[in-house]
Amino acid sequence: MSVAIIDYNSGNLHSAAKAMERAALDVGAEQVIVTNDPEIVRTADRVVLPGVGAFADCRAGLDAVPGMVEAMTEAVKERGRPFLGICVGLQLLAERGLEHGVTDGLGWIRGEVERIAPSDPELKIPHMGWNTLQTAREHPLLAGIPTGEGGLHAYFVHSYHLKPADGIDLVATTDYGSTITAMVARDNVAGTQFHPEKSQRLGLALLANFLKWHP
């Protein structure tokens, strides 16, 4: 079993890889590969797209790796491999991003990525720190993870979020002066706005669930 973490020059792949390796220890040996080789992504058993920074930069970075979008699309859409997008990696699943102009996303989840707009102007942006999750529906990636106000916390750092056009794609939200998208999923594709690789217990449990996920 191999997990490909896509390297497209976007920030901190090291911690995503290390957290995935740790989660893999609990689930049984899996090979975690950080790669910019489309061929490895095409044939991987699971694919992870991390991402930090601005939507347009990340999209440009992904497009700058020849054949990567095609390889991801083949692995996910044709081979049905489980896919996890993290932070901007989730946002890229949308049809469009609205950060610094309009940029096309992958369009795997219908909807746009827009700036978060807390009703209380006192609230700081970015939404940075630990927050709890409210589930919109059950999902295998959240199996066994306590959610709700008394549940475990996830670590967020973002100013934009994906507003899914189809309510069914929404898995979990978080409250920051308004309802913010925390997790989306459709078929074998899932994404978290928070950083599981930085979310201690909740994060490692979610990554272990991802490695066990058979959509």
Added chain:
Amino acid sequence: MLKVRVIPCLDVKDGRVVKGVQFVDLRDAGDPVEAARAYDLAGADELTFLDITASHENRGTILDVVRRTAEQCFMPLTVGGGVRTVDDVRTLLHAGADKVSINTAAVNRRAFVGEAAEKFGEQCIVVAIDAKRVSKEGEENRWEIFTHGGRTPTGIDAIQFAREVVDLGAGEILLTSMDRDGTGQGFDCALTRAVADAVHVPVIASGGVGTLDHLVDGIREGGASAVLAASIFHFGTFTIREAKERLAEAGLPVRLDV
């Protein structure tokens, strides 16, 4: 609901923790990675390393520390100290830092903040501001940026500077009162409030924590999103848990997962 963050800060010199961490039995109290693990287990919300390595040859030691910490601690890590170029930022982020804090280099050349934010995203660029009160008793409050550990005045107004670096792309401000740092008398809450009200990004209050009530004051009076402290945690005066419980008693939202 978003929680208030409690952040221990470790001074690291030549790859070793300055003064050591004494709150738990560590095999090696001077190993930053062991200290980081202990804080991770204790429920710290983030961790900050401040690299105070003086010699250029030893500048690389922090990278090894960051790399080893990121392998073991799945919590957010901020690294600062001597960050001068976009390459410095990149190297630290690739080693496993989540945020990089820029101090003197931002004072010397503000545009650097914008260049770093554009390259790596605003969310990972922290600007560390060291400020001292320069207004006299009875005058309107005024704080100035100081460099070199509070010895060198710059003539730059701290509040104005905070606004400028946030406009350039700083995603967070780490604000240290050089009047209070090391005194145990509590944050300069008027300074914290002035900066927190001036910018739309989170402000971390730092400098002067001696009691747990000081942490409450930093959030309540200062309007900070997070509180940073060093010695009260390192010397075991208070645990992270005790700090969070006091914040919770004061009605502030905290994370008590661990």
